[in-house]
Amino acid sequence: MKIKNTLLFAVSIIFSSCMAKKETELSKTASPPLKGTWKLVSGTLVEKGDTVVNDYTKNTSFIKIINEDHFAFLQHDLNKGKDSATASYSSGGGSYSLKDSTYTEYLEYCSDRGWEGNYFSFTINISNDTLIQSGVEKIEKEGVNRLNIEKYVRVK
Numbered sequence: 001m002k003i004k005n006t007l008l009f010a011v012s013i014i015f016s017s018c019m020a021k022k023e024t025e026l027s028k029t030a031s032p033p034l035k036g037t038w039k040l041v042s043g044t045l046v047e048k049g050d051t052v053v054n055d056y057t058k059n060t061s062f063i064k065i066i067n068e069d070h071f072a073f074l075q076h077d078l079n080k081g082k083d084s085a086t087a088s089y090s091s092g093g094g095s096y097s098l099k100d101s102t103y104t105e106y107l108e109y110c111s112d113r114g115w116e117g118n119y120f121s122f123t124i125n126i127s128n129d130t131l132i133q134s135g136v137e138k139i140e141k142e143g144v145n146r147l148n149i150e151k152y153v154r155v156k
Contacts, residue, residue, distance in 0.1 A: 034098060034124070038064045038131055038152035040075075047146035059086055064152065071096050071105060092116075101125065103133065114142045122148075129154040 040062035043054045056062050062075040072093030081087040092115065094108035104121045122135035134149040 034103070034126065034131075035066050035068065037155040038066070039155050040064065040150055040152050042151045044149040045146050046149075060088065063155065066096070069095055098124075115139060129156075 040056045042056060045052045045054075054060075059078055060075060061078055062073065064071060064073045070093060072091070074091045076089045077083070077086050079086055081089070090111045092107055092110035092112075094106045096103060096105045098104075101123050102121060103124045104119055106119050107115055107117070110116050118139055120135060120137055122133045125132045131152040131154070132149070133152070134147070136146070137148050138145045
């Protein structure tokens with residue numbers, strides 16, 4: 001009986017150490033999940049040789065919500081629409097796919113209807129609670145062809 005208990009104890013220790021190693025390896029290789037709510041802090045648009053950098057922490061609030069297979073974004077001015085020069089609202093959403101670091105959105109709904117029905121591919125990089133998304137947005141019928149680089153922080 002003593003040999004059987006010792007053998008059982010040894011097997012359980014080996015099993016536990018293998019599981020601990022597997023969990024450690026996963027935590028080192030797994031990147032933080034894309035799913036969640038993200039707040040846009042800055043955006044850079046490069047179009048026809050011009051670069052425009054927008055700070056989304058001052059007069060505008062923009063969030064992106066991502067679940068298992070869909071995304072949505074919401075943006076509005078922080079003056080509650082009371083200043084006609086800065087009053088704004090936009091929203092949109094649709095499905096997405098993610099393969100490695102290539103994140104592709106299919107915009108099914110958008111307050112700017114000319115953007116609907118288009119695919120946009122981005123390279124993403126997640127580091128801690130920061131998401132950097134960059135890619136070309138091109139819509140021929142709208143005359144849009146620009147590089148868009150966005151920096152988000154995870155909303156906790």
